[in-house]
Every structure is written in C-alpha cells, then in structure tokens.
Amino acid sequence: MFSYHQDLHDYLPVGFATRQWLLDQGMPVHTLDNALKSGKLVSLARGVVSHPRLANEPWDLGDVVASLNRELPEPVYVGGLAALSRAGLAHYASFNKREQLYSPLRMPAWFARMAISQNYVWHGTARLWDNAWLQNENHFRTFDFPWDGLKALATPEQAWLEVLAQVPNGISFEHADNLMQGLSVLSPRRLDALLRVCRHVLAKRLFFFFADRYDYPWRKHLNAADYDLGAGKRSVEAGGKLDKTYLITVPESLHGSA
Structure with a gap:
C-alpha cells in the first residue's frame, strides 16, 4: 500500500503511468491530485502522468515499452x-x-x-x-x-x-x-x-x-x-507473376532469379 513517506519515484521510477494504475497500487486520490497540482507529476494526456523531467524530453523506447508492460x-x-x-x-x-x-x-x-x-x-x-x-x-x-x-x-x-x-x-x-x-x-x-x-x-x-x-x-x-502453408493460389502482388512452387503472385522482377 502507498505510504505518505514514500517518494513518488518508488511508484513511478521510469516512464509514464495511468492514473488508474497508480490508484490500484494504493496511492490515495488526494495524494495523486496534490502531486499534479504541485507539479511533482505532470499530465501527458487525459488519465496519463509522468515526472516533470520527462514531459519535455524525447522518450526513450525502453521507457515506453517498460511503461506499457507495467500497465x-x-x-x-x-x-x-x-x-x-x-x-x-x-x-x-x-x-x-x-x-x-x-x-x-x-x-x-x-x-x-x-x-x-x-x-x-x-x-x-x-x-x-x-x-x-x-x-x-x-x-x-x-x-x-x-x-x-x-x-x-x-x-x-x-x-x-x-x-x-x-x-x-x-x-x-x-x-x-x-x-x-x-x-x-x-x-x-x-x-x-x-x-x-x-x-x-x-x-x-x-x-x-x-x-x-x-x-x-x-x-x-x-x-x-x-x-501448414494452406491451399490454393493466393494473390499477394497485384498484377504479379505466379510462383508455381508456393502459389503466390510476386513481382516479375523477383520471379525466378536471385
């Protein structure tokens, strides 16, 4: 459960989080609202928050994927x-x-x-x-x-x-x-x-x-x-040439040569 003495960083060490996720972790509503009002957290979109230092920085792919997987x-x-x-x-x-x-x-x-x-x-x-x-x-x-x-x-x-x-x-x-x-x-x-x-x-x-x-x-x-490669001919490239081995249409420039 959320402790008033915990640093917000303990709950949101990297990336962003939804408001609902933070509440589900035990953060009281008034604590979250106060963090937003005081600027300790900032809103990135409706229902999504992050630390202010991240708000105006290019987002690292790792932060984004870690945040999504956490949520x-x-x-x-x-x-x-x-x-x-x-x-x-x-x-x-x-x-x-x-x-x-x-x-x-x-x-x-x-x-x-x-x-x-x-x-x-x-x-x-x-x-x-x-x-x-x-x-x-x-x-x-x-x-x-x-x-x-x-x-x-x-x-x-x-x-x-x-x-x-x-x-x-x-x-x-x-x-x-x-x-x-x-x-x-x-x-x-x-x-x-x-x-x-x-x-x-x-x-x-x-x-x-x-x-x-x-x-x-x-x-x-x-x-x-x-x-399992399925059955029947499949059109992949419109107007392409049929590859008779795998029954798919491919560009003529790629047909039969490497």
Whole structure:
C-alpha cells in the first residue's frame, strides 16, 4: 500500500503511468491530485502522468515499452523492422523510423491520446502468434530496458516473419528482398519452431519464397512440406507473376532469379 513517506519515484521510477494504475497500487486520490497540482507529476494526456523531467524530453523506447508492460495484462514487445534494426540486420534498406510495437492487445485508448504514440506503429499479433507460446518458449531477447529482466525484443527469426506478414501493403517486395540480403545467419531450430506455430499463411509462403531465392545454409534444414502453408493460389502482388512452387503472385522482377 502507498505510504505518505514514500517518494513518488518508488511508484513511478521510469516512464509514464495511468492514473488508474497508480490508484490500484494504493496511492490515495488526494495524494495523486496534490502531486499534479504541485507539479511533482505532470499530465501527458487525459488519465496519463509522468515526472516533470520527462514531459519535455524525447522518450526513450525502453521507457515506453517498460511503461506499457507495467500497465497492460498482456506483453508488448519491439518486433518486425525495429527488431531487425536493433539486431543490426536492417542496414541494407532504409525504413520508416516509427517504432514497431507488437501485442495481442489493441493499442490502449489512453496511449493513443499521448503525443508520443505518433512515433509508434502498433501491430496486433492475433493473426500471427500464440503470444503465450512465444513467452513460454523464450522467443524474446532482453533489451536494454531500465526494468531488470524485461524481455521485449523479438528475435531476428521472429521479426523476419513479422516483416513478411506486412508484404506488400506495409512493406514492398523490394524492401523485403533487400532485408533478406542481411539474413544469411539465422537459427534453423528457432525458425522451425516459429513456422510450426505461425498462423499467417502468406507470411510462411513468402518466407520459403525468399529462402529459396537466396538459399542460405539454414535453408537446407527446413522442409516446406513440414508446415501448414494452406491451399490454393493466393494473390499477394497485384498484377504479379505466379510462383508455381508456393502459389503466390510476386513481382516479375523477383520471379525466378536471385
């Protein structure tokens, strides 16, 4: 329970918090209101507060993700292009500077009201993963967050499948192809596990399309027949050419050559 003698920093050491979260931790309403009136806390948006020193500073990604994970009942993690970049695997192609956050939950309304939310793209994972499986199988890496033990960075293998799930509407074939040039060293064991539980059929077909195109050493350890790739033809690239192996349409410039 909240102690009047506790420093507010004990309850909000980093990042931001919702008013409701602080009340749930035992902070009395009048204490919170007084902290806001005195300037010990400042409002970032309706129902969201932080320490004043953070109000006008650029927000660190670690503070944002740690704050979200403290507030929400399901994990939020950095994935997709952002995770590849932090692994040093996105230097072959420039990409949108907005950070990529992934969660089985929708973006909270209170986070959307915050000005910093414009710097983030929120991706739902319901069509991609069983999030509990990812957590149990330790498919996250520890990022340099201020909260010890927080694992909130997708592995390169997981991030690559998340990127492919955005082709072609969020990421072009050409962009994905450039990214693939930096993925010569991936874990076939981790890829096998992820492909078995990935729910996104097109992402898996695109995975094998690019894997065949570059034929890196890890490719020989994966048999496409071992995974559920769905049935029938799928149009991925409008006006593209049909890849007869994986029955997806791809740009003619990428068809049949590496």
